[in-house]
Amino acid sequence: MPQRIQTDVKNVEAVLNEILNTKSPPVGRCRLLSSGFSPAHSLNITEDISGHKECLSCGNCIDICPFLSREPSRREKTESRTSMALESIVGEDCDQCDACILVCPQVDTTIKHYVVNHRMLEVMSRLEERLGDEDEPDIDLFLEEVLSQS
Numbered sequence: 001m002p003q004r005i006q007t008d009v010k011n012v013e014a015v016l017n018e019i020l021n022t023k024s025p026p027v028g029r030c031r032l033l034s035s036g037f038s039p040a041h042s043l044n045i046t047e048d049i050s051g052h053k054e055c056l057s058c059g060n061c062i063d064i065c066p067f068l069s070r071e072p073s074r075r076e077k078t079e080s081r082t083s084m085a086l087e088s089i090v091g092e093d094c095d096q097c098d099a100c101i102l103v104c105p106q107v108d109t110t111i112k113h114y115v116v117n118h119r120m121l122e123v124m125s126r127l128e129e130r131l132g133d134e135d136e137p138d139i140d141l142f143l144e145e146v147l148s149q150s
């Protein structure tokens with residue numbers, strides 16, 4: 001069984017950074033930059049789908065999205081659990097946390113590693129700036145509670 005050759009980030013770095021710098025759910029575009037189904041997939045079908053890049057409608061990206069956890073009523077707008085649904089219900093309210101990329105089974109590991117190694121510091125410092133917002137969980141308070149119980 002041939003190994004899937006994943007996207008070399010060096011070849012797509014400029015467009016990937018463009019995607020990551022845009023205030024919109026990035027997972028669908030990162031999926032399209034990826035290499036698609038592995039020849040070793042375990043789906044019970046005979047058609048050769050290796051390389052196909054379709055969204056699986058697994059909903060992982062919707063479940064992990066912190067914006068939707070704060071605004072659960074947005075999820076009621078659609079039963080669909082695709083990246084397209086994520087884009088329509090989050091849109092420009094995207095936190096740019098990149099979590100949806102990391103949980104998508106159709107995004108290449110090479111792209112996930114790039115995000116973790118090159119973007120997470122920026123993401124965390126952006127989130128840190130928001131600590132204290134009344135809409136955000138108070139992490140300092142949470143830590144104090146944990147420490148006082150230990």
Ligand code: SF4
Binds near residue numbers: 026086090093100
């Ligand atoms: S907030 Fe995070 S998880 Fe939600 S769409 Fe934006 S990047 Fe993806």
Ligand code: SF4
Binds near residue numbers: 027057060062081107
């Ligand atoms: S996480 Fe699932 S639903 Fe979201 S884009 Fe990837 S395959 Fe599609």
